Amino acid sequence: MSAVAAVLAEESQRRAQRLTRALLWGLLAAGVLWFTARQIGLNPVALARGAPFMADFFSRMFPPDLGHLALLRDATIETVQIAVWGTLIAIGLSIPLALLGAKNTTPHILVFHATRIFLNALRSINELVFALIFVAAVGLGPFAGVLAIALHATGMLAKFCAEEVEGVDRGPVEAMQATGAGRLQVILFGIVPQVVPAFVSYAVYRFDVSIRAATILGLVGAGGLGFSLVKTMKLFKYHETATCILVIFLLVFISDWICARMRARIL
Amino acid sequence: MVLELKNVSKTYPGGVQALRDVSFGVPQGQFLVILGPSGAGKSTLMRCVNRLVEPTAGSILFQGKDTGQGSLRAIRRQFGMVFQQFNLVKRLSVLTNVMTGRLGYRSVWRSLAYSFPEEDKRIAVECLARVNMEHKAFQRADTLSGGEQQRVAIARALAQHPKVILADEPVASLDPKIARQVLTYLRQVAKELGITVLCNLHQVDYAREFAERVVGMSKGAVVFDGTAAELTEDILHRIYYREEKAA
Numbered sequence A: 001m002s003a004v005a006a007v008l009a010e011e012s013q014r015r016a017q018r019l020t021r022a023l024l025w026g027l028l029a030a031g032v033l034w035f036t037a038r039q040i041g042l043n044p045v046a047l048a049r050g051a052p053f054m055a056d057f058f059s060r061m062f063p064p065d066l067g068h069l070a071l072l073r074d075a076t077i078e079t080v081q082i083a084v085w086g087t088l089i090a091i092g093l094s095i096p097l098a099l100l101g102a103k104n105t106t107p108h109i110l111v112f113h114a115t116r117i118f119l120n121a122l123r124s125i126n127e128l129v130f131a132l133i134f135v136a137a138v139g140l141g142p143f144a145g146v147l148a149i150a151l152h153a154t155g156m157l158a159k160f161c162a163e164e165v166e167g168v169d170r171g172p173v174e175a176m177q178a179t180g181a182g183r184l185q186v187i188l189f190g191i192v193p194q195v196v197p198a199f200v201s202y203a204v205y206r207f208d209v210s211i212r213a214a215t216i217l218g219l220v221g222a223g224g225l226g227f228s229l230v231k232t233m234k235l236f237k238y239h240e241t242a243t244c245i246l247v248i249f250l251l252v253f254i255s256d257w258i259c260a261r262m263r264a265r266i267l
Numbered sequence B: 001m002v003l004e005l006k007n008v009s010k011t012y013p014g015g016v017q018a019l020r021d022v023s024f025g026v027p028q029g030q031f032l033v034i035l036g037p038s039g040a041g042k043s044t045l046m047r048c049v050n051r052l053v054e055p056t057a058g059s060i061l062f063q064g065k066d067t068g069q070g071s072l073r074a075i076r077r078q079f080g081m082v083f084q085q086f087n088l089v090k091r092l093s094v095l096t097n098v099m100t101g102r103l104g105y106r107s108v109w110r111s112l113a114y115s116f117p118e119e120d121k122r123i124a125v126e127c128l129a130r131v132n133m134e135h136k137a138f139q140r141a142d143t144l145s146g147g148e149q150q151r152v153a154i155a156r157a158l159a160q161h162p163k164v165i166l167a168d169e170p171v172a173s174l175d176p177k178i179a180r181q182v183l184t185y186l187r188q189v190a191k192e193l194g195i196t197v198l199c200n201l202h203q204v205d206y207a208r209e210f211a212e213r214v215v216g217m218s219k220g221a222v223v224f225d226g227t228a229a230e231l232t233e234d235i236l237h238r239i240y241y242r243e244e245k246a247a
Helices: A002-039 A044-061 A066-100 A109-124 A127-138 A142-166 A170-178 A183-214 A226-234 A238-266 B042-049 B072-076 B094-105 B108-112 B118-130 B146-159 B176-193 B204-210 B233-240 B242-246
Strands: B003-011 B017-026 B031-035 B057-062 B079-082 B164-168 B196-201 B213-218 B221-226
Touching (some): A002 B118, A044 A238, A066 A142, A066 A183, A109 A142, A127 A142, A183 A238, B017 B057, B017 B221, B031 B176, B031 B204, B079 B146, B146 B164, B164 B176, B176 B196, B176 B204, B196 B204, B213 B233
Parallel strands (some): B031 B196, B031 B213, B164 B196
Antiparallel strands (some): B003 B017, B003 B057, B213 B221
């Protein structure tokens, strides 16, 4: 069969092309990566030399001052509260924003672009930077932290959800349209049920991330455990810093455990 | 007999009894159509044969050996499977899809690099040529029409060098003209290569046209076993409307 031979010949030719291309791109990437490694001072030797200093730092933290634990109680609760409210607000805001920012549900292409630009802006600003802005606006304290987390999480959640909406199966959507349902009805019955599992899963994940973010917002005075972390370090009370880190670790650990269980139940 | 089913039953965890005491044998090279309405247990039967589904009772012998014993890999590569929805990996090329038929023979280490030996490439192209699809070898699978996709899926099953092909409603998503074409390819390549075919169908016309032998199923049980010519109205009624009789 000569047709078979022809296909096999083309296959090896295509593979040779693929290999050459992979090799060229690989070399280019290696070159760029090597250059950037130099630029940012990637240096394992420096890390090895620095090891004793790190050991010294950790030895000063040991043992953690567990007497400090009682003082951290309120800050810990506050951290969780910030994360819960920040995430809830983000969920509320991201649902309409996702629908406006998805090509197949947006009322107008300009609204689509405006929403995407807005979401990009939200995502490009770190929680800490938002927190600084809100501390200036609403004063020191956890409310600034809640707003900071809410806005950043909205940017993430809405973008993710919008992409999920764009990826839905077209079939049910067409079927809803064929019933004479209005635009919003089509979205409610043809699209929303398809994206709910992914959205819930990501919202739970986002809560997990918010807990982590909330533990450091105190750095700029926006409430939570971060304040104690910075304070004890600045006062060289490393044993107390260790306690803070321990509490943060436990908090993240517990929230991860709860989130994993929630996700398993919902999906 | 290349395949023998002995008192096979399957009850799903929810309590649904999909197969009730099914027994029959299939000689080498036969084109056997399993005919029955949706929900008769045809798909479950097929999946019991290649152990995608574990039967709750009974045994299935392949070349005299119980398929429940020994390596799942060794058993499964003897059975090529063709699906109603084709189940090609849409983002891979046609040729790569067919080469996946060789996975049962190859180590995972090689597969990690998405690479296949030259021999597998040759086998894959030859199988494609058998269904006249070699000219589309480098296209992505999702660029093909339904009938073409199913021909590629047949080539994938052939690449396994199977003793038996299990075709689960292979033409249910195709129009009559294309459906006949696909069934003709299936029958022809099976004859050429001496492969036994078990083909689930729910359309009586195709069964009459293509089957050497028909096994009729209703509500998980075999209610007919004979040639296509013996499919009388009365028997069809038994296969398709047993519920009403029972009521």
